[in-house]
Amino acid sequence: MKKHLKIKDIILVVLILLVAGGAWLLHEVLKDAGSGVAVIRVNGEIEGTYPLSEDREISINGGTNILRIRNGKAKMIEADCPDQLCVNQRAVSADNESIICLPNKVIVEIQSRQESEYDAVTN
Ligand SMILES: [Zn+2]
Known part of the structure; x- marks a missing residue:
């Protein structure tokens, strides 16, 4: 026992x-x-907000652009724009960094999670 x-x-x-x-x-x-979120804007309007802590691929603007979030960084991996500048941009992860696709009017901006989430809670 x-x-x-x-x-x-x-x-x-x-x-x-x-x-x-x-x-x-x-x-x-x-x-x-999980220190930030990727805010995706199309034509000036927010299409979605995604935490950098979750790996995923996001189809933007009905599929004209595809953003990949991996290891806390966001990178445009596909786009149908003629210049391909957004695809050639390096991955972003720091506050206020952004990836811009001018032809498709797509903007992906990194915002620190602290600000955006506390705002959402207090408002
Ligand atoms: Zn582009």
Whole structure:
């Protein structure tokens, strides 16, 4: 009986450590990768806002441009514009950095999450 209790205790301690460690890790990951959002504007109007913490590909303006969010950075990977300037731009991740596709009137702007989310909550 004593032995069984001991093993149970150990399992309990390990479980607590795992949960605590997992929560801490999640917090660290979110703090690093989730520091901003990509705000997508088409013709001056916001089409969508996407957190940089989630990897995904976004079809913009009915598919004229495709933005990829990966590893906390946003990059235009496809566009049907003739100049392809937006596709050739480097990935953006810092506050106020942007990717602009003039022919398609598409603007992708990075905003720090703190500002935009606190605004949304307080308004
Ligand atoms: Zn373009």
